[in-house]
Amino acid sequence: MKNVIIIGAGFSGLATAASLAKKGFKVKVLEKHKMAGGRARKFETEGFTFDMGPSWYWMPDVFDNYFASFGKKTSDYYDLMRLDPSYKVFWSREEITDIPASEKDLFSLFESLESGAGEKLRAFLKDAKFKYDIGMNDLVHKPSYSALEFAEFSILANAMKLQIFRSFEKHIKKYFKDPKILQLLEFPILFLGGTAKNTPALYSLMNYADMRLGTWYPMGGMHKVVAGMQKLAEELGAEFVFDQNVERIVVENRKVSRVETQDGIYDADYIVSSADYNHTEQALLGKDYQNYSEKYWDSKVMSPSSLIFYLGINKKVKGISHHTLFFDEDFSAHADDIYKDPRWPEKPSFYISCPSKTDTTVAPEGYENMFMLMPVASGLEDNEETREKYFEMFLDRFEKLSGESIRNNIVFKRSYAHRDFVKDYNAFKGNAYGLANTLMQTAFMKPGLKNKKVSNLFYTGQLTVPGPGVPPALISGQIVAGEIAKLAGVEKEVKEMVSI
Numbered sequence: 001m002k003n004v005i006i007i008g009a010g011f012s013g014l015a016t017a018a019s020l021a022k023k024g025f026k027v028k029v030l031e032k033h034k035m036a037g038g039r040a041r042k043f044e045t046e047g048f049t050f051d052m053g054p055s056w057y058w059m060p061d062v063f064d065n066y067f068a069s070f071g072k073k074t075s076d077y078y079d080l081m082r083l084d085p086s087y088k089v090f091w092s093r094e095e096i097t098d099i100p101a102s103e104k105d106l107f108s109l110f111e112s113l114e115s116g117a118g119e120k121l122r123a124f125l126k127d128a129k130f131k132y133d134i135g136m137n138d139l140v141h142k143p144s145y146s147a148l149e150f151a152e153f154s155i156l157a158n159a160m161k162l163q164i165f166r167s168f169e170k171h172i173k174k175y176f177k178d179p180k181i182l183q184l185l186e187f188p189i190l191f192l193g194g195t196a197k198n199t200p201a202l203y204s205l206m207n208y209a210d211m212r213l214g215t216w217y218p219m220g221g222m223h224k225v226v227a228g229m230q231k232l233a234e235e236l237g238a239e240f241v242f243d244q245n246v247e248r249i250v251v252e253n254r255k256v257s258r259v260e261t262q263d264g265i266y267d268a269d270y271i272v273s274s275a276d277y278n279h280t281e282q283a284l285l286g287k288d289y290q291n292y293s294e295k296y297w298d299s300k301v302m303s304p305s306s307l308i309f310y311l312g313i314n315k316k317v318k319g320i321s322h323h324t325l326f327f328d329e330d331f332s333a334h335a336d337d338i339y340k341d342p343r344w345p346e347k348p349s350f351y352i353s354c355p356s357k358t359d360t361t362v363a364p365e366g367y368e369n370m371f372m373l374m375p376v377a378s379g380l381e382d383n384e385e386t387r388e389k390y391f392e393m394f395l396d397r398f399e400k401l402s403g404e405s406i407r408n409n410i411v412f413k414r415s416y417a418h419r420d421f422v423k424d425y426n427a428f429k430g431n432a433y434g435l436a437n438t439l440m441q442t443a444f445m446k447p448g449l450k451n452k453k454v455s456n457l458f459y460t461g462q463l464t465v466p467g468p469g470v471p472p473a474l475i476s477g478q479i480v481a482g483e484i485a486k487l488a489g490v491e492k493e494v495k496e497m498v499s500i
């Protein structure tokens with residue numbers, strides 16, 4: 001039995017652990033925190049349970065396929081609910097749009113915003129489905145060592161239709177003119193950490209995920225998915241050791257032999273780091289063995305960081321949904337403040353998740369659990385004064401737009417931003433979502449999942465292929481498990497597992 005040490009128990013580490021345990025590897029996961037989940041951890045206080053990171057459960061097929069690859073169903077581990085409306089958007093105090101789950105209602109909504117847009121949405125989503133099917137079946141599971149992997153008939157034959165070299169902005173403007181529709185379609189690109197200008201039109205597959213596959217909620221919270229994945233990995237024999245901060249990866253004769261934590265030494269035949277890539281290379285590995293220099297990292301376009309407020313409210317708040325977007329300011333100016341000229345934004349868009357609208361277990365009875373989030377450039381100075389300035393701004397705007405006063409009803413408040421991402425996750429520049437999915441940072445142009453100088457060291461997670469977000473992080477773990485299985489000579493079974 002070969003020993004595999006996995007650094008980190010986020011979604012990618014969990015998927016790697018279960019996939020390799022199933023193949024008969026002896027898997028140990030070393031995690032610096034007291035629990036699994038990484039950016040998707042939870043915390044509990046005063047009767048509230050807060051998901052710390054992801055709140056949108058999109059692409060349910062990815063989770064279904066994941067559990068099915070182990071002969072299981074998602075419902076063996078957690079209960080899902082489709083949200084309707086999927087989300088609410090405030091454009092102004094008077095203009096509020098609920099995005100319906102039903103396709104028929106969605107077409108009517110588009111038609112009401114722009115004459116003819118209902119029919120155009122049908123064509124737009126047909127194209128988006130085509131991209132989703134090819135993207136999720138043929139592209140996303142590639143280890144992406146080189147461009148040659150993409151020289152398959154199905155990909156080459158459809159290269160033009162996939163629109164890798166066209167911008168997302170041009171693509172959506174070909175169909176629609178109404179600014180609200182354009183902003184609704186641009187919203188999912190935020191998950192990829194890019195803008196409509198610098199993201200390939202291929203990613204309209206995200207609109208298919210949003211509008212056709214829907215927005216779901218695992219009852220109890222996103223951490224229920226984490227708990228399910230940890231349980232599955234443990235059932236397959238993986239072992240988790242928490243409170244273990246990996247401090248060094250030791251290389252001997254161009255092979256990693258062990259990792260060292262504050263508590264001890266763990267021998268390994270293979271090591272997979274799901275910790276942030278930059279941290280693994282710059283802090284844990286000797287300079288001679290790094291794939292990339294600090295200069296390389298400085299040249300990369302990072303996805304945003306986030307300023308988050310976790311709030312407990314001692315009343316029920318009217319006027320908002322489970323997910324509510326505040327698009328009352330021009331997002332293109334906010335996007336420039338993230339990517340073009342990184343600085344704290346003047347007039348940001350922001351988002352509120354209020355899971356207590358769906359789930360009575362996440363807040364005491366009669367209370368609301370609210371999570372306010374603003375995407376903000378990585379690498380900015382983050383201090384209490386700045387956080388408070390935005391908190392006041394969000395409250396002012398929230399109260400003005402929703403007509404609901406909450407300022408005097410806040411019974412719990414915790415803020416979270418760059419400094420916390422660095423402290424908790426060793427996140428490069430305090431990033432929240434890894435690398436932006438720009439054209440030049442897609443597939444084989446992303447940081448590779450294999451170390452080029454050390455034969456048994458691998459990377460997984462949102463900073464390598466396929467990219468940021470829970471479903472990609474999970475797939476990343478499956479891909480890396482497949483690569484290790486190949487190296488160890490159990491390739492065939494893993495290929496079947498990864499490609500379902």
Ligand SMILES: Cc1cc2nc3c(=O)[nH]c(=O)nc-3n(C[C@H](O)[C@H](O)[C@H](O)COP(=O)(O)OP(=O)(O)OC[C@H]3O[C@@H](n4cnc5c(N)ncnc54)[C@H](O)[C@@H]3O)c2cc1C
Nearest residue numbers: 008010011012032038039054055056246275461462469470
């Ligand atoms: C605020 C926020 C909101 C988001 N919203 C969504 C959403 O709604 N939907 C969605 O799909 N995605 C969302 N995402 C993105 C998604 O959460 C991430 O892409 C995904 O969780 C990343 O998983 P990972 O395994 O790559 O990394 P991580 O979750 O960061 O896991 C890495 C793990 O490594 C551990 N680690 C780091 N260094 C060490 C060390 N030296 N020793 C031991 N352990 C170490 C960390 O503690 C962590 O547990 C969001 C992210 C954030 C931050």
